[in-house]
Amino acid sequence: MTTPPPRIPAPVPIERACRSAWDDASRTTLDPAEQAALAALGRWLDEPELPYAILHGPRSSRRAVVAAHIVRASQESPAWNAQLAPIGLDLRLERDLVALLTSRLRADYVGGPPRLLRTRISEEHLRVGPTEGEPSLVLAITDVEEAEPLVAWPALFSAVGPRVKVLATVEGDDAAARAWIQRLGFDPARTRIHPLPARPWPAQGDPAEFLATAGAASAKLLGLLSVAYGRLREDEITAALGAPIDGALAGIEPLVAAFEGTYAFRSNAARREVEERLDRCARDASLRRLLSLPPDGYPCAYARAHLEQAAAPLQAFAALVTEEHLARWMARPEGCLGFVADLERVRRRAVEPLPMGHEATALAVRAALVEASMNSYTRREDHDAPVGVEPFARKTPIADERDQARALTALGAAMTAGPARAEVLAWATDAARRTPDVEFRGDGLLSLAEIVGGEAGYAFAREALAAYRTTENAEERAHQMLFVAKWLPPEEGIAVVREALAVLRDGGGDPGDLDLFADRYPRAVAEALWPDAEALPGPARARALAGLARALGDPDRVRAAFAAVEQHVNPYDLLIQRTLAQLVPLLAAPEARCAAALAPQFGEQAAELLESLIPRLRALGDPAEDLLEALPEAARVRALARSLPFAAEPARLLARIDEAIQQAEPRERGWMLFDVCPWFAATGHSDALLAEVALLSDGGRLTALGILARHDPAHAPEFTRQALPLALRFGADEPSRLLDLVPLARHFPPEGAAAAFGLLLDALAGDFRHAALAGDGVSLDRLAPLIAALAGDEGLAGAAREVVRVALWFP
Numbered sequence: 001m002t003t004p005p006p007r008i009p010a011p012v013p014i015e016r017a018c019r020s021a022w023d024d025a026s027r028t029t030l031d032p033a034e035q036a037a038l039a040a041l042g043r044w045l046d047e048p049e050l051p052y053a054i055l056h057g058p059r060s061s062r063r064a065v066v067a068a069h070i071v072r073a074s075q076e077s078p079a080w081n082a083q084l085a086p087i088g089l090d091l092r093l094e095r096d097l098v099a100l101l102t103s104r105l106r107a108d109y110v111g112g113p114p115r116l117l118r119t120r121i122s123e124e125h126l127r128v129g130p131t132e133g134e135p136s137l138v139l140a141i142t143d144v145e146e147a148e149p150l151v152a153w154p155a156l157f158s159a160v161g162p163r164v165k166v167l168a169t170v171e172g173d174d175a176a177a178r179a180w181i182q183r184l185g186f187d188p189a190r191t192r193i194h195p196l197p198a199r200p201w202p203a204q205g206d207p208a209e210f211l212a213t214a215g216a217a218s219a220k221l222l223g224l225l226s227v228a229y230g231r232l233r234e235d236e237i238t239a240a241l242g243a244p245i246d247g248a249l250a251g252i253e254p255l256v257a258a259f260e261g262t263y264a265f266r267s268n269a270a271r272r273e274v275e276e277r278l279d280r281c282a283r284d285a286s287l288r289r290l291l292s293l294p295p296d297g298y299p300c301a302y303a304r305a306h307l308e309q310a311a312a313p314l315q316a317f318a319a320l321v322t323e324e325h326l327a328r329w330m331a332r333p334e335g336c337l338g339f340v341a342d343l344e345r346v347r348r349r350a351v352e353p354l355p356m357g358h359e360a361t362a363l364a365v366r367a368a369l370v371e372a373s374m375n376s377y378t379r380r381e382d383h384d385a386p387v388g389v390e391p392f393a394r395k396t397p398i399a400d401e402r403d404q405a406r407a408l409t410a411l412g413a414a415m416t417a418g419p420a421r422a423e424v425l426a427w428a429t430d431a432a433r434r435t436p437d438v439e440f441r442g443d444g445l446l447s448l449a450e451i452v453g454g455e456a457g458y459a460f461a462r463e464a465l466a467a468y469r470t471t472e473n474a475e476e477r478a479h480q481m482l483f484v485a486k487w488l489p490p491e492e493g494i495a496v497v498r499e500a501l502a503v504l505r506d507g508g509g510d511p512g513d514l515d516l517f518a519d520r521y522p523r524a525v526a527e528a529l530w531p532d533a534e535a536l537p538g539p540a541r542a543r544a545l546a547g548l549a550r551a552l553g554d555p556d557r558v559r560a561a562f563a564a565v566e567q568h569v570n571p572y573d574l575l576i577q578r579t580l581a582q583l584v585p586l587l588a589a590p591e592a593r594c595a596a597a598l599a600p601q602f603g604e605q606a607a608e609l610l611e612s613l614i615p616r617l618r619a620l621g622d623p624a625e626d627l628l629e630a631l632p633e634a635a636r637v638r639a640l641a642r643s644l645p646f647a648a649e650p651a652r653l654l655a656r657i658d659e660a661i662q663q664a665e666p667r668e669r670g671w672m673l674f675d676v677c678p679w680f681a682a683t684g685h686s687d688a689l690l691a692e693v694a695l696l697s698d699g700g701r702l703t704a705l706g707i708l709a710r711h712d713p714a715h716a717p718e719f720t721r722q723a724l725p726l727a728l729r730f731g732a733d734e735p736s737r738l739l740d741l742v743p744l745a746r747h748f749p750p751e752g753a754a755a756a757f758g759l760l761l762d763a764l765a766g767d768f769r770h771a772a773l774a775g776d777g778v779s780l781d782r783l784a785p786l787i788a789a790l791a792g793d794e795g796l797a798g799a800a801r802e803v804v805r806v807a808l809w810f811p
Contacts (some may be wrong), residue, residue, distance in 0.1 A: 010332040013301075014091060015097050020259040021086035021142075023264060025068035033197050034066050041070045041167065044192045045080070047140065047417045051160050052186040055169045056177040057138040057196030059269045063169035063658040064088070064142035066196065070167065074138045081130065082138040088146035090231040093305055095341030097147065099334070101139075101156075117337075122156045129161020136163035141422045143268045144180065145171050158185035192248040207273035210252050217241060221248040222255070223286040229302040231262035236298055240289040297777075304342045307553040311440035314353065314360055316702045317346045321367050323809055336374050343371040347765065361791040362798030364761055365780065369806040371765040372772035404807055405431035405444040406774035410781035411800045415793045424800040425452065429460075431606060431807075442467040442480060461487035467497065474507040490524040497521075498530055501536075512540030515579055516549030526551035539568040539576060539577055546579045550586065558586045566594065577609065584612045589620045596627055607635050614639040619646035633660060634672060641676035644683045654688050661692065670700045681711035686719070702726040702737060709744050720747035728752065731759035733779050742782060745789040753790050760786070773803065 030038060037055060044053050047331050055063050062084060074082035075275075079323035083104040085091075091100060102117045105125040130137055170180045177193050202206070211222055224240055225232065237245045246264070249256060257266040265271035278286070287306060291299050307316050318344045319325065329339035347367035350360045408428035415421040425448065432444030442464040461484055468480035473743065481500035485493035497514070504511040518526060526548045533544035542564035549561035565580050580595060587595060596613050599606040610627050617624040628636050637660045640653060647653045661672050673692055680689050686708045693704040702723050709719035720741065727738040736754055745753060763778040774781040778801065787795045 013230065014096055014103070014334075016260055016262065017090040017096075018084070018100065020231070020257060020264070021064070021089075022068065022084065023259070025065050025072075025256060028062065028065045029064075029067060030066065031199065032213055033199070034062060034069075037066050037194055038069050038073070040192075040194050041066070042073065043214045044167075044194075045070075045074065048162070048193070049167055050190050050192050052157070052181070052191040053165070054177045054180060054186070054191060054193050055167065055196060056172055056174070056180075056193070057601055058173075059272060060199050060201060061173055061196040062199070062267075063171075063196055064268070066480045067140040067142045067167055067169050071138065071140050078134055080138050081135040081142070085139065085141040086143070087141060088143040089264045089271060090229070090262075092146070092147050093302075093341070093343075095334070095338055098341075098487050099337055103138075105137075118156065126156055126160050126164055126166075129164045129617075137161075137164070138167070139496065140166045140167040140169075142169045143169050143171070144184070144732055146268050156185070158187075159457055167448035175196045186804055187395070203252050204735075205270075207255060207270045208277060211274055211277055214252055216248075217243060217248040218250065218252045219282075220244070220286075222252060222274050223278055223282050224289060225256065226271050226278065227283060227286045228264070228298070229305045231259070231264045231299065231300065233262055238292050239293055291560055295324075296328045296331060300332065301324070301334070301338060303657070304345060307774070308345070308349075310541060314350060314363065317349060318363055320346050321370060322361065326370070326809070330773065332791060339369055340374050343367045343374070343765070347371070347761060348758060350483060351505040351754055351761065353754075356754055356790045356795070358759070358791040358794035358798045361757075361787060361795040362802055364757070365787075365799040366802040366806060368761040368765040369772055369802060372767055373806065373810045375766060383502060400773070401431045401435040402437065402440040403445060403773035403775070404428075404803055405435060406447070407779070407781045407803050408800050409444070409447045409451065410784045411787070411803075414784040414788045415796050418793070420793055420797045424797055427800060427804050433463075438467045438470050439476075439480065442484070446484060446487060457487060458489055458492075462492075474503055475509040478503040478509060479513060479516075482514060485525065486517070486520045486522065490528075493521065493525045497525070498532060501532060501637060510540055510692055511536050515543035515547035515575075517548035518544065519582075521548075523550050523552060530557070539570075539573065542568045543575060543579050544628035546583050550582060553586060555588060558583065559588065560593060562587060562591045562595075566598070569598050569601055571603055574605070577602045577605050581609055581612055583607075584616050587616060589617070591620060592616050592620065593622070595715045596624075602799070607631055611635045611642075615642040615646065618643040634668065634675070635662065637661065637672050640673045641679040644685065646677045650683070650685065654685060658688070670696055673704055674707060677707035678711045681708045681715075684712070684714070686712045698726050698729065699737070702730070706740055706744075709747070717747040720744045721749065721752075724756070725751045728759065731756070732762070735760055739778055739782060742786050745786040748786075748789055750790075753786060757783070757786055757790055 008116075017676050041053060041055070043311070043682070044050060055066060057063055068086075071082040071084045074080035085097070085100050085104065087097065091097065095184055098121070105121055125137070126139075160166060166186070168180065168184055170177055174193065174195065177195075178188070181188050181191050211219060220241055223236065224237065230238075234245055237248075237437070239250055255266055255270050258261055265274070275283075287310075291303060291306060293299055304317070304320050305309060307320075311519065323543070325342070326339055329335065332338065344367075347364050350364035350367065353360050363796045368654075405428050408424055408431060412421055412424035412428055415424065428444070429448060432441060432448065434446055435441040445464035445467065449457040449464065451457075452460065465481065465484050465488070468477060468484060471477040471480060478500040481496050481503070484501075485496045487493075488496060501511045501514065503509070504513065514529075521529070530545075530548055530552075533541060533548055535541075536544055545561040545564050546559075549557045553706050562580075562583055565576060568576055569580070570576055580598070584592070584595065592613055596610065596617075599609045602609060607630075610631060614624045614627050614631075617627070628639060631639060637657055640657050640660075644650060644653060657676060661669055661676075664672055669692070673689060673696070677686075677689060680686055689704070693701055693708075696704060705719045705723035705726070709716045709723060712719065723741055727741050730737045738759060741748075742756070742760070745756070748756060760783060762780050764772045764780065764783070767777060767779075771777050771779055773779060780803065784796065787799050791798070
């Protein structure tokens with residue numbers, strides 16, 4: 001067995017472990033039973049309907065050796081690309097497995113986050129398989145039990161391509177082999193199972209005898225190697241033993257393999273035999289010696305594995321999510337691969353406790369934010385892999401101040417008043433003030449103004465106004481001034497709006513844009529600005545008056561605004577059409593009928609205007625049947641549903657809506673249900689839809705239940721509890737579905753809340769840094785209601801503290 005495996009770059013310790021395993025297998029001659037197993041596996045390769053195989057046997061059987069031989073035999077044929085993944089001795093962690101599989105399956109392997117590598121392994125190489133013209137793939141994974149419980153086996157193998165073969169070797173009988181089929185994601189109906197018989201330990205090779213007769217130094221060395229998760233360097237062994245290795249090796253050489261200055265057991269079976277015979281004191285002493293080695297060596301790579309094995313308290317894992325641990329990893333050959341793997345495991349461990357405490361919440365958030373930051377860095381085009389010792393030389397900061405401010409503001413807003421909330425909002429203020437872009441700086445300060453209110457809110461609004469005044473584009477600056485006015489004291493707000501209108505008039509802008517902001521103005525401001533709006537010319541006057549009328553709600557003002565809009569109806573002016581639609585809920589009957597007569601002028605937008613007019617007319621006592629008949633079926637159903645709050649006989653209207661939904665095409669029925677859900681829920685008629693909702697797909701049912709829960713406060717807890725399991729089922733693949741339920745997190749049961757938090761943090765950690773803090777996707781600012789439900793104000797404050805902490809890591 002002399003053919004070497006293909007040499008594809010991988011982190012040095014992983015490549016060294018693979019060469020060591022290959023060299024040991026190369027020197028081994030198979031006995032008759034092993035030859036028979038090799039022949040059976042050769043026949044399995046010719047069975048296309050069986051992509052999976054498990055080779056099992058007792059501990060002393062040489063399963064890994066047989067697997068290496070089938071890889072060797074396959075490599076001699078141009079029809080196969082055969083790869084060996086030898087788990088055990090020094091490749092027992094998930095990060096090692098991911099790096100190993102990636103380096104064997106991707107010729108362009110350059111490191112990267114484990115999540116990305118797992119995805120590429122699964123989607124690009126195993127599920128698709130080799131492309132036409134490439135040899136078929138054989139992947140042999142040996143001694144999978146050695147990775148327990150340190151590998152959360154990803155579902156890499158649940159769907160493999162037509163020219164992919166996966167062999168796993170496991171310790172145990174037929175029942176153990178069948179249990180591993182499920183854990184590895186193999187299809188039982190497409191898996192070949194082959195046993196290997198027991199074989200005696202070779203002469204001078206029984207680990208039990210060596211351990212019984214070894215001297216103190218040799219027994220100490222065997223204990224170290226048996227509990228270690230990686231090959232130990234000679235200097236590490238010398239430091240742990242307090243003496244040179246030569247004396248300790250004397251007499252136990254048949255059990256120990258030396259390779260390139262490192263030492264480990266020659267076989268997994270021998271290691272396990274020795275480990276199981278160690279008494280508690282000897283085992284603990286060996287672990288203490290290993291973990292007392294210099295922190296940048298063995299403890300950096302394997303401290304997390306030992307903490308997991310010892311079921312250490314969560315606080316012990318916090319040391320793995322520090323700048324010091326990051327710096328140590330970045331100086332190692334594995335680089336960010338090892339560090340991010342630690343982050344993933346710590347984060348998932350932190351969300352396990354029920355109920356979650358604030359410390360666990362904060363640690364999970366910290367790990368997720370750091371992982372997202374690392375992922376952002378490793379995706380940069382100028383990333384040099386494996387990650388070097390100067391990983392943070394970059395042009396654009398990862399920790400964007402604007403996103404810090406948005407996340408911190410959201411967390412603070414979810415807290416109750418008190419010193420902790422004040423501290424979080426102070427951090428948000430600092431981040432907002434440091435935001436370089438003046439518009440984003442002003443937006444951040446206005447968000448704070450809205451939250452704190454009162455004189456402090458006015459102060460933030462004035463600060464935002466000062467930032468906006470430096471905007472170079474005059475029209476943009478005027479819009480910002482119109483926007484900020486509602487947070488200022490009335491007298492100041494009026495002056496700012498008048499100044500903005502003057503800027504728009506003088507600069508060729510449209511002063512009618514006041515319409516975009518006026519409906520939020522305090523009544524005193526809207527009253528004072530009415531004469532200013534009346535003085536504007538043409539369509540601008542109509543739009544400005546309509547905006548102020550919405551703020552005032554006075555019938556005379558609404559009538560005057562409608563008359564102005566009516567004068568400037570233009571089928572090509574979408575702004576006037578939108579302005580008219582916004583006035584509809586305030587119109588009296590004559591104006592509403594007049595608006596209906598104007599609707600056809602707006603062409604394709606006419607149906608939208610009529611749909612909003614019908615509920616208003618019905619509220620005023622006009623059945624508007626003529627307008628209903630003019631609408632397409634879906635729009636008609638929506639208009640009827642929007643009329644429910646004003647229905648004199650709700651039962652008759654409900655029956656009419658139900659009849660229309662029943663008569664719709666199946667593919668349209670779900671969309672109709674979604675359209676009417678808010679109105680049914682808001683009027684207390686949710687139960688009228690439940691039978692139809694139950695017939696939808698899982699995704700449709702989740703959407704409908706979420707809408708009902710958001711609009712029916714009385715039944716929100718019940719609907720949320722029904723929706724959450726569906727959302728969790730979609731969670732890993734479609735986290736946005738779960739995120740949509742987060743505003744209802746106060747209704748989540750504790751175990752469901754923790755599961756949702758884990759899934760959403762997983763999605764957050766896999767995103768770019770700016771999206772992780774604040775954005776349209778899964779981001780920390782949108783998780784505030786869930787953190788509040790899980791850990792209250794202390795959890796929110798802890799999460800905010802981690803935003804500040806991690807931002808300092810990645811300036």
